Amino acid sequence: MRKIAIALMRAYQIATSNLAPRCKYYPSCSNYAITAVGRYGAKGLAMAAWRIVRCNPWSTGGVDYVDENLDSADIKNLLSVDEKEAVGTN
Amino acid sequence: MSTILNPLYNIVSGVIVFIHKLLAPIFGANSGVTWSLSIMGLVVLIRIILIPLFVKQIKSQRALTALQPHMKEIQKKYKDDRQKQSEEMMKLYKEHKTNPLASCFPVLAQAPIFFALFTVLNGIAHNKPHGFLKGEYLVSAAQAKFFGAPISETFLGSDKITVKIVTVLLIAFMSGTTFTTQRQLMVKGMPKMDSSNNMMLQQQKIMLYLFPLIFAISGVNFPVGVLIYWSTTNLWTWGQQFYVIKRNPTPGSPAYEELQKKRAHKAKTEGKGVEGIDQDVATEPEVLGQRQQPKKKKKKK
Numbered sequence: 001m002r003k004i005a006i007a008l009m010r011a012y013q014i015a016t017s018n019l020a021p022r023c024k025y026y027p028s029c030s031n032y033a034i035t036a037v038g039r040y041g042a043k044g045l046a047m048a049a050w051r052i053v054r055c056n057p058w059s060t061g062g063v064d065y066v067d068e069n070l071d072s073a074d075i076k077n078l079l080s081v082d083e084k085e086a087v088g089t090n
Numbered sequence: 091m092s093t094i095l096n097p098l099y100n101i102v103s104g105v106i107v108f109i110h111k112l113l114a115p116i117f118g119a120n121s122g123v124t125w126s127l128s129i130m131g132l133v134v135l136i137r138i139i140l141i142p143l144f145v146k147q148i149k150s151q152r153a154l155t156a157l158q159p160h161m162k163e164i165q166k167k168y169k170d171d172r173q174k175q176s177e178e179m180m181k182l183y184k185e186h187k188t189n190p191l192a193s194c195f196p197v198l199a200q201a202p203i204f205f206a207l208f209t210v211l212n213g214i215a216h217n218k219p220h221g222f223l224k225g226e227y228l229v230s231a232a233q234a235k236f237f238g239a240p241i242s243e244t245f246l247g248s249d250k251i252t253v254k255i256v257t258v259l260l261i262a263f264m265s266g267t268t269f270t271t272q273r274q275l276m277v278k279g280m281p282k283m284d285s286s287n288n289m290m291l292q293q294q295k296i297m298l299y300l301f302p303l304i305f306a307i308s309g310v311n312f313p314v315g316v317l318i319y320w321s322t323t324n325l326w327t328w329g330q331q332f333y334v335i336k337r338n339p340t341p342g343s344p345a346y347e348e349l350q351k352k353r354a355h356k357a358k359t360e361g362k363g364v365e366g367i368d369q370d371v372a373t374e375p376e377v378l379g380q381r382q383q384p385k386k387k388k389k390k391k
Contacts, residue, residue: 024189026180055193057143062184063177073174 005037005045024061025051027071035066096221098206103221105132106210110227125234125241129207129315133322136203137330140196148334150188157186204319211315215242241315253314260317261309265302267324271331278335278345 013030023029032051036044047066055061065071109131110124117124154161160182168175183189213220214231223231234241239256240248248254309317339345 024191024193026176029194052194052198056195057146057193059193060184060187061180061189061191061193063180073171073177076173077171 002037002041006034009034009037024055024059025064026062027065029055032064032066035071039066095202095206095209098202099210100221102132102203102206103210103223105135107222107227120230120233122235122237122241125231125315126236126318129241129318130322132203132207133319133326136200137323137326140199143196144330148338151190153186153188154190157182157188200323204316207319208312208316211242211313214315215240215244215247215313236314236318239314241318242313244313245310256314257309257312257317260314260321261302261305263321264305264309264317264324267321267328268301268305271324271328274328274331274335278339278343278348 009030025032027035029048029052033044033048036047036051038044040047044066051064054064063072069075106125106128109128110119113124113127117127161179164175164178164182168178210220210223212218213223214228217228217232219225219228232240232242237256238252239250240253243250243253245254245257309320312320335343335345336349339349
């Protein structure tokens with residue numbers, strides 16, 4: 001079920017990837033939805049729906065991750081640095 | 091479900107019937123022209139309601155020029171980290187309470203209306219009344235034709251050759267308008283970008299084939315009336331963008347340079363200084379899909 005939902009959203013992304021301006025948020029609504037559904041299933045779908053509602057002309061958008069402590073660039077950079085160090089010591 | 095959709099059916103059918111009532115004395119109550127124009131009128135009404143959102147969007151895109159140096163800085167600082175770069179950009183927009191990116195809201199807002207129209211028009215084909223489209227209106231609409239094709243019939247559901255021809259033409263028109271709108275934006279409407287030109291060309295090519303395909307797949311199931319709605323909306327989008335690109339282009343885009351050159355030239359011939367290009371940004375009402383109006387200039391005496 002999750003896989004079908006994610007495949008559908010990927011198809012949507014490919015179909016719309018060349019339609020100029022995208023989402024007000026980072027990550028975009030569709031990327032958010034893919035992460036959320038992959039991680040939380042049905043609850044993720046609700047989260048994604050809520051995100052789309054928030055993404056309206058009266059919002060200013062911004063950075064909004066499914067899980068700040070898992071997805072943000074700083075965290076990822078931190079992790080990749082650790083990995084590099086681990087590789088380096090071996 | 092029907093409790094949510096019933097008001098929508100009422101609105102959509104109400105607007106169509108209302109415009110039909112206005113136009114009936116001119117074109118005749120049973121005329122296909124009246125019914126087609128009623129559907130187009132619905133589009134125009136919706137798009138007029140959406141204009142303020144569009145204007146807001148344009149304004150926040152313009153506000154971006156002021157942020158240009160900050161953006162360059164961010165791009166330089168995080169040039170190896172796309173994610174961090176995007177994050178910082180978003181933070182910058184939020185800080186300045188502006189966002190150049192459109193939310194999908196205007197498109198999503200139209201989806202239920204589109205769906206309601208689909209149901210209402212299908213109702214005509216199956217003699218099922220929805221909202222205000224009932225009784226004599228239902229009978230009248232059922233026989234209304236758009237270039238010889240009944241507005242309630244679909245490509246797949248009809249054996250008539252005229253229906254096939256008209257639907258195919260409408261689908262071709264939808265694909266064409268979408269493509270030109272997109273192309274116009276890419277070629278003229280966006281600030282020049284280096285190195286990404288190849289990718290853009292690539293995307294345009296994909297789009298050239300993808301959109302007719304999407305429209306063809308979905309369009310064969312849609313009644314002619316829905317295709318009229320869709321085509322009109324596409325045409326409106328194109329006109330709206332054409333107007334903005336010509337009259338009020340994004341700073342840094344080829345269209346902007348063109349306009350500046352034109353104005354400089356005009357100013358020279360009239361012996362007048364170059365006017366600030368942003369002067370008439372906010373004051374001009376967005377009359378869209380209209381012919382390009384000649385610019386009125388005050389002459390110095």
